[in-house]
Amino acid sequence: MKETIYTIPINEAFEERCGCPLCRLERKTEEKSLDYIMGAAMMEPDVREETNKKGFCQTHYTAMLAMKNRLSLALTMESRLGTLVSQVKDMAARGTSGWGEDKQVTALARSVQTCFVCERIADVMEHYYRNLLDMWRTEEDFRKLFSEQTGFCMPHYGQLIERAAKAFPKKTASAFIRSLSELQLSALEKELSDVSGFCKSFDYRYRGEPFEKEAVEHAATLLSGLEIPVKE
Numbered sequence: 001m002k003e004t005i006y007t008i009p010i011n012e013a014f015e016e017r018c019g020c021p022l023c024r025l026e027r028k029t030e031e032k033s034l035d036y037i038m039g040a041a042m043m044e045p046d047v048r049e050e051t052n053k054k055g056f057c058q059t060h061y062t063a064m065l066a067m068k069n070r071l072s073l074a075l076t077m078e079s080r081l082g083t084l085v086s087q088v089k090d091m092a093a094r095g096t097s098g099w100g101e102d103k104q105v106t107a108l109a110r111s112v113q114t115c116f117v118c119e120r121i122a123d124v125m126e127h128y129y130r131n132l133l134d135m136w137r138t139e140e141d142f143r144k145l146f147s148e149q150t151g152f153c154m155p156h157y158g159q160l161i162e163r164a165a166k167a168f169p170k171k172t173a174s175a176f177i178r179s180l181s182e183l184q185l186s187a188l189e190k191e192l193s194d195v196s197g198f199c200k201s202f203d204y205r206y207r208g209e210p211f212e213k214e215a216v217e218h219a220a221t222l223l224s225g226l227e228i229p230v231k232e
């Protein structure tokens with residue numbers, strides 16, 4: 001397969017052979033999206049139009065507040081707040097009858113539950129999923145690299161088996177899901193053993209036996225994709 005803007009990052013993420021490669025891709029996509037929205041894109045009319053409509057979620061407002069460019073954030077907030085003032089003013093001025101399945105109400109309710117960054121990440125990740133599956137299907141080297149992974153977080157494991165079942169013929173889907181599930185099983189069994197050992201460390205009968213001190217953190221990462229801050 002010819003390398004593209006999607007296949008190169010996929011190979012780079014998988015070459016680390018440690019932890020969930022899709023989490024790495026998702027976090028890099030998130031970082032790039034935040035840098036993009038807090039940078040020159042802030043002044044692009046089409047981007048401002050989208051951020052006015054969609055706004056941002058709590059997670060990404062938190063991330064943007066931690067970044068240095070407060071003016072960029074303030075400008076998007078100014079536009080977003082202006083849009084919302086206009087929409088809510090219309091709601092406040094309307095009469096008391098005929099609401100029901102009102103399209104204006106539905107549109108406003110949905111628009112305050114969306115996030116420009118979340119949608120951008122989801123769109124990019126869809127491209128990664130499609131390219132990853134195609135690389136596994138057509139490239140022997142990538143299948144070998146795939147088999148050398150230490151596992152995926154469970155949310156991304158679920159995304160992969162669901163997409164493979166839809167994208168591949170039954171025989172190919174079966175081979176992919178079996179390969180993925182074998183390495184995922186190894187990851188789950190390791191975390192189960194580590195967590196069990198951690199639990200036993202609180203029992204006096206197992207005092208002195210070695211155990212993984214960060215078993216709970218590692219298990220949380222595997223189960224949910226949670227990023228645990230590195231201890232210094």
